[in-house]
Amino acid sequence: xxxxxxxxxxxxxxxxxxxxxxxxxxxxxxxxxxxxxxxxxxxxxxxxxxxxxxxxxxxxxxxxxxxxxxxxxxxxxxxxxxxxxxxxxxxxxxxxxxxxxxxxxxxxxxxxxxxxxxxxxxxxxxxxxxxxxxxxxxxxxxxxxxxxxxxxxxxxxxxxxxxxxxxxxxxxxxxxxxxxxxxxxxxxxxxxxxxxxxxxxxxxxxxxxxxxxxxxxxxxxxxxxxxxxxxxxxxxxxxxxxxxxxxxxxxxxxxxxxxxxxxxxxxxxxxxxxxxxxxxxxxxxxxxxxxxxxxxxxxxxxxxxxxxxxxxxxxxxxxxxxxxxxxxxxxxx
Amino acid sequence: xxxxxxxxxxxxxxxxxxxxxxxxxxxxxxxxxxxxxxxxxxxxxxxxxxxxxxxxxxxxxxxxxxxxxxxxxxxxxxxxxxxxxxxxxxxxxxxxxxxxxxxxxxxxxxxxxxxxxxxxxxxxxxxxxxxxxxxxxxxxxxxxxxxxxxxxxxxxxxxxxxxxxxxxxxxxxxxxxxxxxxxxxxxxxxxxxxxxxxxxxxxxxxxxxxxxxxxxxxxxxxxxxxxxxxxxxxxxxxxxxxxxxxxxxxxxxxxxxxxxxxxxxxxxxxxxxxxxxxxxxxx
Numbered sequence: 001x002x003x004x005x006x007x008x009x010x011x012x013x014x015x016x017x018x019x020x021x022x023x024x025x026x027x028x029x030x031x032x033x034x035x036x037x038x039x040x041x042x043x044x045x046x047x048x049x050x051x052x053x054x055x056x057x058x059x060x061x062x063x064x065x066x067x068x069x070x071x072x073x074x075x076x077x078x079x080x081x082x083x084x085x086x087x088x089x090x091x092x093x094x095x096x097x098x099x100x101x102x103x104x105x106x107x108x109x110x111x112x113x114x115x116x117x118x119x120x121x122x123x124x125x126x127x128x129x130x131x132x133x134x135x136x137x138x139x140x141x142x143x144x145x146x147x148x149x150x151x152x153x154x155x156x157x158x159x160x161x162x163x164x165x166x167x168x169x170x171x172x173x174x175x176x177x178x179x180x181x182x183x184x185x186x187x188x189x190x191x192x193x194x195x196x197x198x199x200x201x202x203x204x205x206x207x208x209x210x211x212x213x214x215x216x217x218x219x220x221x222x223x224x225x226x227x228x229x230x231x232x233x234x235x236x237x238x239x240x241x242x243x244x245x246x247x248x249x250x251x252x253x254x255x256x257x258x259x260x261x262x263x264x265x266x267x268x269x270x271x272x273x274x275x276x277x278x279x280x281x282x283x284x285x286x287x288x289x290x291x292x293x294x295x296x297x298x299x300x301x302x303x304x305x306x307x308x309x310x311x312x313x314x315x316x317x318x319x320x321x322x323x324x325x326x327x328x329x330x331x332x333x
Numbered sequence: 334x335x336x337x338x339x340x341x342x343x344x345x346x347x348x349x350x351x352x353x354x355x356x357x358x359x360x361x362x363x364x365x366x367x368x369x370x371x372x373x374x375x376x377x378x379x380x381x382x383x384x385x386x387x388x389x390x391x392x393x394x395x396x397x398x399x400x401x402x403x404x405x406x407x408x409x410x411x412x413x414x415x416x417x418x419x420x421x422x423x424x425x426x427x428x429x430x431x432x433x434x435x436x437x438x439x440x441x442x443x444x445x446x447x448x449x450x451x452x453x454x455x456x457x458x459x460x461x462x463x464x465x466x467x468x469x470x471x472x473x474x475x476x477x478x479x480x481x482x483x484x485x486x487x488x489x490x491x492x493x494x495x496x497x498x499x500x501x502x503x504x505x506x507x508x509x510x511x512x513x514x515x516x517x518x519x520x521x522x523x524x525x526x527x528x529x530x531x532x533x534x535x536x537x538x539x540x541x542x543x544x545x546x547x548x549x550x551x552x553x554x555x556x557x558x559x560x561x562x563x564x565x566x567x568x569x570x571x572x573x574x575x576x577x578x579x580x581x582x583x584x585x586x587x588x589x590x591x592x593x594x595x596x597x598x599x600x601x602x603x604x605x606x607x608x609x610x611x612x613x614x615x616x
Contacts, residue, residue, distance in 0.1 A: 096454040096457055116363035158454065163362070190357065
């Protein structure tokens with residue numbers, strides 16, 4: 001570490017830019033991104049396909065040279081000290097995988113040797129990792145025979161051979177079933193509990209919500225918002241109340257009462273028993289009075305829910321459009 | 334950092350989580366391997382791939398057999414008056430062709446690694462940078478050797494009797510392997526530039542077809558039009574074939590051998606840095 005003021009940052013990227021030129025068209029895959037990730041935290045980079053997530057991670061992992069800007073990982077510059085960066089970073093993602101033709105054991109033994117483990121210790125390290133990732137019985141099988149979940153776990157194991165202090169996970173659960181996804185989440189939690197710093201890219205809002213201490217939302221190569229999940233959600237308002245009544249004849253009266261309390265528009269659902277209302281920024285304290293008020297009016301409310309906005313709604317509020325794949329940008333380079 | 338309160342799921346499966354914790358908490362980090370050790374690890378990988386995917390040896394073994402049989406029996410009589418005489422002329426040449434066609438796989442394998450993401454894993458490791466490429470090329474040398482042995486064995490069965498004896502034959506093959514190693518840098522570079530493994534295959538064929546057919550492998554160039562003869566004369570494959578023929582015939586031509594060795598060094602000296610540059614900067 002060359003600078004004590006930076007001592008707490010595992011990743012420090014400023015003004016990262018990467019443009020790809022194909023023919024006459026220039027794709028601004030990453031267009032000026034700042035990322036400051038404190039050591040020992042999980043940082044989520046959230047965005048649709050083609051937002052520039054993978055390109056940003058590849059620059060941080062020294063696989064791609066930035067066109068402009070600087071990035072340091074644990075104080076090492078990704079361009080000038082690339083080898084030092086490589087020795088502290090573990091990378092897992094669509095573009096860093098294991099060899100499908102080899103067995104799980106062969107893959108891990110090969111990587112262990114490449115990290116400097118000698119003969120027997122390389123085998124030992126491989127066996128230890130396979131066991132820890134629940135692949136003890138699959139070590140002698142070619143990776144191409146693995147299920148999706150096993151495949152992702154061997155990829156993770158491969159990036160942890162050297163027990164790196166900084167781990168980049170590029171869409172670690174894309175395409176996994178819920179059970180395998182939960183396993184990957186558990187692994188990430190163990191890694192962080194152990195003191196590692198994790199940078200996680202994802203298209204899944206729930207994943208960022210579940211795992212990340214802080215989240216950066218990326219769209220078209222730029223960070224459009226950053227904060228904790230709660231902060232991001234709060235930035236679009238306090239959420240919404242959803243009310244379901246016992247008697248559909250009460251709906252007009254109930255909706256009017258709630259609208260008066262919160263001072264917002266009421267949305268009537270297609271279901272004649274239900275309606276919902278957005279909670280305005282200063283309306284949180286009025287929410288508690290909804291049920292007593294409806295009770296006083298003699299309206300029976302069997303179902304009442306108060307929800308924070310989803311990160312989907314956050315994305316919609318930030319970009320003015322729903323989160324979907326950006327077909328115009330090719331992320332593969 | 335304190336254990337995250339949401340970590341309950343991990344705690345529930347305590348034995349597994351503990352194994353994971355133990356595996357992650359590495360006490361002793363080894364020093365990075367030497368360039369030689371890293372290169373040999375990649376060579377080991379190339380050999381493992383031959384073991385797991387033996388089909389890739391099919392091309393290497395079957396096409397030289399087909400070519401040898403076809404040219405010997407189909408054209409041999411017409412080209413050289415009789416089959417046996419033609420075999421003595423053809424075999425060293427067809428050996429060269431068999432091995433050179435095998436070099437294409439080097440670029441093909443590399444491109445497959447890139448498209449599967451294996452390559453990025455390698456590039457993210459703190460090892461001597463050329464190790465993955467040099468290691469793969471050394472592994473491929475095993476394939477070249479297999480192609481040579483198969484072709485030679487078939488030739489001996491059919492009646493190829495090289496006056497140069499064992500020493501001449503072995504030296505001829507060694508010279509061929511040296512040139513093949515140097516030539517495979519061309520395909521490694523193509524493998525890094527082109528977009529798909531099939532494009533690498535197609536482009537490499539376009540390079541190798543004229544190099545092998547417009548040479549002295551199959552016929553005496555003196556029967557060719559003058560323009561073509563000029564090309565044959567500067568074609569490195571012609572020089573290689575002449576040198577290998579000389580060695581196997583027991584009449585080694587020092588000039589020719591030297592020419593091949595210089596060409597091999599030159600190819601490597603020019604293409605290895607270009608390939609490494611492409612490897613480093615590949616996006």
